Amino acid sequence: MDSTRQAKYSAIRNAARFLSASAILLGGMALAQQRGGTLTVGLGYDIDTLNVYSTGFLGDVQAAVVEGLVAPNQRAQYVPVLATQVPTTRNGGIKLSPDGKRMTVTYKLRPNVKWSDGQPFTSADVRFTWEAVKNPKFIAESKDGTEDIESIATPDPLTVVVNYKRVAPDFASTLFTFGILPKHTLEGKDLNTDPYNEKPLGTGPFRVKEFRRGQYVVLERNPFYWRKDAKGVQLPYLDGMIFKIIPDSNTLVTQLRSGEVQMAYGVPYSQVQQLDSVPGLKVIKNNVLSWQHLDFNMKNVAAFKDPNVRKAIAYGINKTALSRALGGYPTPINTVVVPVFSYTNPNVPRYDYNPARAQQLLDAAGWKPGPDGIRVKDGQRLSFKVMAQAGRATDEDAQQVIIASLKGIGVELQPDNKSGVAFRDARYKGNYDLFYGGWITSADPTYSVFFGSKGVNNGQGYSSAKIDATLARAESTLDPEDRTAALRQFQVELMNDLPSIPITSNPSMIVVTDKLGGFVPNPTNMTNFVNTSGWFLNK
Amino acid sequence: MTYLLKRLIGAVPLLLGVSLILFGVLHLAPGGPLDVYADNPSVSPEALAQMRTAFGLDQPLPVQYVSWVTAFFQGEWGFSIRTARPVVQEIGERVGPTLLLGGTSFVVSLLIAIPLGVLSAVRKYSAVDYGITFLSFLGVSMPVFWLALMLQLVFAVQWRILPSAGMQTIGSDSLLDIARHLILPAGILAFASVAGWSRYMRSSMVDVLAQDYVRTAKAKGVPERSVVYRHALRNGLIPIITVVALDFATILSGAVITETIFAWPGMGRLFIESMNGRDYPVLMALMMVGSFALIVSNLVADLAYGAADPRIRYE
Numbered sequence: 053m054d055s056t057r058q059a060k061y062s063a064i065r066n067a068a069r070f071l072s073a074s075a076i077l078l079g080g081m082a083l084a085q086q087r088g089g090t091l092t093v094g095l096g097y098d099i100d101t102l103n104v105y106s107t108g109f110l111g112d113v114q115a116a117v118v119e120g121l122v123a124p125n126q127r128a129q130y131v132p133v134l135a136t137q138v139p140t141t142r143n144g145g146i147k148l149s150p151d152g153k154r155m156t157v158t159y160k161l162r163p164n165v166k167w168s169d170g171q172p173f174t175s176a177d178v179r180f181t182w183e184a185v186k187n188p189k190f191i192a193e194s195k196d197g198t199e200d201i202e203s204i205a206t207p208d209p210l211t212v213v214v215n216y217k218r219v220a221p222d223f224a225s226t227l228f229t230f231g232i233l234p235k236h237t238l239e240g241k242d243l244n245t246d247p248y249n250e251k252p253l254g255t256g257p258f259r260v261k262e263f264r265r266g267q268y269v270v271l272e273r274n275p276f277y278w279r280k281d282a283k284g285v286q287l288p289y290l291d292g293m294i295f296k297i298i299p300d301s302n303t304l305v306t307q308l309r310s311g312e313v314q315m316a317y318g319v320p321y322s323q324v325q326q327l328d329s330v331p332g333l334k335v336i337k338n339n340v341l342s343w344q345h346l347d348f349n350m351k352n353v354a355a356f357k358d359p360n361v362r363k364a365i366a367y368g369i370n371k372t373a374l375s376r377a378l379g380g381y382p383t384p385i386n387t388v389v390v391p392v393f394s395y396t397n398p399n400v401p402r403y404d405y406n407p408a409r410a411q412q413l414l415d416a417a418g419w420k421p422g423p424d425g426i427r428v429k430d431g432q433r434l435s436f437k438v439m440a441q442a443g444r445a446t447d448e449d450a451q452q453v454i455i456a457s458l459k460g461i462g463v464e465l466q467p468d469n470k471s472g473v474a475f476r477d478a479r480y481k482g483n484y485d486l487f488y489g490g491w492i493t494s495a496d497p498t499y500s501v502f503f504g505s506k507g508v509n510n511g512q513g514y515s516s517a518k519i520d521a522t523l524a525r526a527e528s529t530l531d532p533e534d535r536t537a538a539l540r541q542f543q544v545e546l547m548n549d550l551p552s553i554p555i556t557s558n559p560s561m562i563v564v565t566d567k568l569g570g571f572v573p574n575p576t577n578m579t580n581f582v583n584t585s586g587w588f589l590n591k
Numbered sequence: 592m593t594y595l596l597k598r599l600i601g602a603v604p605l606l607l608g609v610s611l612i613l614f615g616v617l618h619l620a621p622g623g624p625l626d627v628y629a630d631n632p633s634v635s636p637e638a639l640a641q642m643r644t645a646f647g648l649d650q651p652l653p654v655q656y657v658s659w660v661t662a663f664f665q666g667e668w669g670f671s672i673r674t675a676r677p678v679v680q681e682i683g684e685r686v687g688p689t690l691l692l693g694g695t696s697f698v699v700s701l702l703i704a705i706p707l708g709v710l711s712a713v714r715k716y717s718a719v720d721y722g723i724t725f726l727s728f729l730g731v732s733m734p735v736f737w738l739a740l741m742l743q744l745v746f747a748v749q750w751r752i753l754p755s756a757g758m759q760t761i762g763s764d765s766l767l768d769i770a771r772h773l774i775l776p777a778g779i780l781a782f783a784s785v786a787g788w789s790r791y792m793r794s795s796m797v798d799v800l801a802q803d804y805v806r807t808a809k810a811k812g813v814p815e816r817s818v819v820y821r822h823a824l825r826n827g828l829i830p831i832i833t834v835v836a837l838d839f840a841t842i843l844s845g846a847v848i849t850e851t852i853f854a855w856p857g858m859g860r861l862f863i864e865s866m867n868g869r870d871y872p873v874l875m876a877l878m879m880v881g882s883f884a885l886i887v888s889n890l891v892a893d894l895a896y897g898a899a900d901p902r903i904r905y906e
Contacts, residue, residue: 092761098864100674108673108868191645191675195638244675265684266856268761294761298854299863302740306755310747472867473622480626508636 085569087285089589090292093581094304094313098266098297101249104231105185105192111230113269113295115581117168118231118254121159121178121212122224123583124495124576128341128392130224134173134232134255135159138224141530148219148530154202155219155530159228161210166276167234168259175206178228180235182214185227190243197226219528221535225496229578257288257585269295279585289570289588308333314565317573317580320445321379324561336562337381338573338580342492343390344382344447346438346454346553351513353485355434360417362550366403367410368461371555374453378446382556387543388499390557392575397540400547410461419462427462435464436485439478442469446558451488454555480511487512490558495576499523499539503546514551567591594905595890602886607660609882610875614656617874623648624672624869646672659875669872673865678876681861685845688758689857692850693842695773696780701835704785708792709827712800713819723789730786735779739852742775756854776853780846784838791834796827829899836892843884844877 093112101107104114121135130138139145139157147156165173184190186198200220205213216223234253238246251260255278258271271293279287296313298304305323307313309330317338319327328335346369348356355361371384386403389396414427414434422428426435440451448469455465465486470478478484491502491509500523501507505515522545526538546552562573562580570586625639625648643649647658662669668678711723747755753774754760760768799805800823808818845859858877865873897903 098860106675188641191642193638193642199637249675262762264856266688266860267758267854270761296757296761296854297856298756299860300756300852300854302736303743303756303852303854306740306743306748310743310751310755312747312755312757470621473624473626473869474620476626477622 085281085285085289085588086590087289087588088291089289089591090294091290091315091568091587091589092294092296092313094298094307094316095295096299096301096304096316096318098299099263099269099295102252102260102263102269103192103243103249104252105190105194105233106244106249108193110577110579112579112581113260113271114231114252114254115256115579116258116271116293116584117252117256117260119256120229120231121161122229124225124229124574124578125583126572126574128495128576130229130495132162134162134165136162146530153219155216157214157216157223159212159214161212162278163210165255165278167236167253167255168274168276169234169237169253170276171234171236172209173232173255174209175212176209177232177235178212179204179206180239181231181233182227184233184238184243187243192243194226194230197223201227219530221527221530222494222496222498225494258290258293261292267297271295277585281586287585289586290584293584308563315563315568317560317562319561319563321381321561322445324379324381324563327563332566333563334566336564336571336573338560338562338575339383339390339392339557340492340560340575341390341392341495341497341577342490343385343388343557344450344488344490344555345388346555347487347489347512348551349482349485349487349512350515350551351482353436355432355436356485358417359550360413361419361434362553363403364410364413364417364461365458365463366550366553367406367413368458368463369403369454369553369555370405370457372405373457374450375556377449377453378556378558381561382450382558385554385557387547388502388552388554389539389543395536395539397543400543402547403550403553405457407461414462421462425459425462426464433464434462435466437468438465438486438488439468439470439475439484440488441475442471447488447490450555454488478511480509482511482513488555492577494578498527499542500527503542503551512551516545516549516551518545519549565589595894598890598893602883605886606879606882610660610663610879611656613875613878613882614659617869617871618652620869622869624871626869659872663875663879668876671865671870671873673868673870673873678872681873682858682876682880685856685858685861686843688855689843689845689850689859691769692773692776692780692855692857693846695777696784697839697842699777699781700784700788703781704788705792705828705831707785707789708831709796709819709824711789711793712796712827715797720793723793727786727790730782731790733782735783735848736852738782739775739779739849742779746775756852758855776846776849776855780849788831788835788838791831792827795830796823799823799827802826825899829896832892832895832899836888836895837885839891840881840885840888844881 095112097109099113100109102114104111104118119133121133122130122138123133125131132138137143137145137160139159145158149155161175167173182198182201182204185192185195200216200218202215202217207213231254237253238248250263257274257277259274260269261272262270273288273291277287281287298307301320304316305319305327308316308327324335327333348362350356375382375384387397387400419427419429419434422433426433438451438455440447451467458465468484479487479489501509503510503514503519504523505520519542522538522542526535526542529535564571567590569588569590574580574582625642647655670676671678671681674681707723711720714720743755746753754772758769758772805818805823808822843858845857845862847859847863849855850857850859851863861873862877865877893905897905
């Protein structure tokens, strides 16, 4: 298991299509792996807490310290970590109740796994994790999935039987994937204030040596780590990792150039090219599970109630020009399901750039060009405010292209950008006419949160009984074919109705030292640091 | 002494008023602390409701204010919503770095600005004066972030003699190491202060040097050097005290831009982080500390006035 994972990681770094040849590559690559060295990573945000369940960020540092039962790999597919296999109905890990309304998930745990303090890891820890996170006194942001579980049985130290109240096909993207909490140090403690939040104890390849707020986190090798490479060498290869907190993206780039940090992700597109030419650095493109979109406010903007206006706007946006304006890195998309997923549907109604068609639709809808070129109907101008996140250069540039593009078909847009909490407030309450932004999802996205009538992230007030029904079907079946069919149908219906125009899928640009080996980017919200044990530094 | 006491007691209602306004303004701004979680699709509405109750955000605003104010003046500053740590601890960790950065740049600025201003005034309309004037206009008008980037490029990327950001090399607590990290941020902060202060110093000195008593002293044959440094300088310093004292208060609030660019773990960055997350308890405490610092430095300015000019007395 470990060796094939290692092989994939090395091979994909060069070119994914050589994956099948990885067995040959492995021989050469394995020789190059060196033990030792410390990798310094630049982080663009101030860490709030190191507890994965209560952080407001994705948890980069935590991913190197704390492990879950399963984790998504570079193709957004779940692979076992502390469990010996990913439970499915086929391998007997998931069993449906006779009435088909409940399910039981059984995990077989990996034997001889130890916490980084040397204590054994057992099924009791898994059960404790559920109880601790579910506890109403624990103020956490990630409690997703806890309420779906009715009870957990631990027949022996290496078996966990989770009884669900409903059929939850997204079970892998919640709770036990984020990380397991150690029962032996946390039982009876207040998780809100426990020192665990500064120095989490995990089973991962590294453990926290020092955390200085606002400055850095130093990780050192976990001597008890369970994983070995193909040749039986104890992992991780690296002696340690340092995460340096550098909130300013210009400074982060400077630190890369001066060699003070050796890795950073999410580097602004405008700065990627100059870094690519710096000796000793290389740029890696990570196709993350995110999509950029332009949303219509379906609640209070009368003009958007006419589907022809929405479609005209879609035809009026030049996605290729937009991608080019951003250095050519974003990929234009036609559906909200990004192409990494197997259930993405290429056969949805498309709205390729076609200003003539857009003009026709607007003419037919009764919007005629006014004296200033902006279309008018019943004395009302086709003019809207468009919101994006202030200070996010990539988004603001894209917004400018959209504004220019739509002016060509007689639609006027004015930027109305906000930052921080004000931005989020407007986004979720729908205080905008048009909204440009992006979403990033887990390996197992639940689309009803965005497009369902009651979706918690649905700020645009979109509601469609058909979409609700299709998504309900997709999100309550364990049959992969049934799920794929429902999700493909959902995409067709959504693109027909067009409450939101999918624009591009924006990759995250990672800049690393060319000495780093064994690294493959992770496209999910589980971060690039979800498997650091196989990383190594060439001397 | 009674004057000092009176001023300090008078500060209490002032701080109360300030806190009421700050609290109101903060809560008028759109959004609340829990909106941060809205970006995460895996946060359930139940979890949000739980948090709202736990932080007392479901209470009416006046109730929230009264409970905050009573707790605050009892020294109980609450917990950060973002990190769940005590606010006192959160701020306590940031005070040191901010004072170090602000204090260094303050002292350096004073040591450079006063002599520069005097020199400029004494050599009025000379090449030296024009040169200093040019540099001060440069310092006042140059954006901090641009200057910072340029210096980082030169010193950290090209020459590699100074670190581009951070407060210390990881694992090293040596003073020399911290001093090396201080050079660029403190230098940039000082540059802007020196530019402003030296202008004030110059114009104040120019005024004083034109006074009758200076002319009299010169006429009596007192040496130039002695006239400038013993007679004029003392009076020339008085107007500067106000300007410098008010700038002193901002030291404690942190230099937001400089701290962010140089990844300096101080109060300014804490403020930005808390502002973006509407972390009310931390924000209120930070702004109260800032207000208190302003009141105290005003008081210090008044006292310094008295020390510099014995004619000024307070009752």
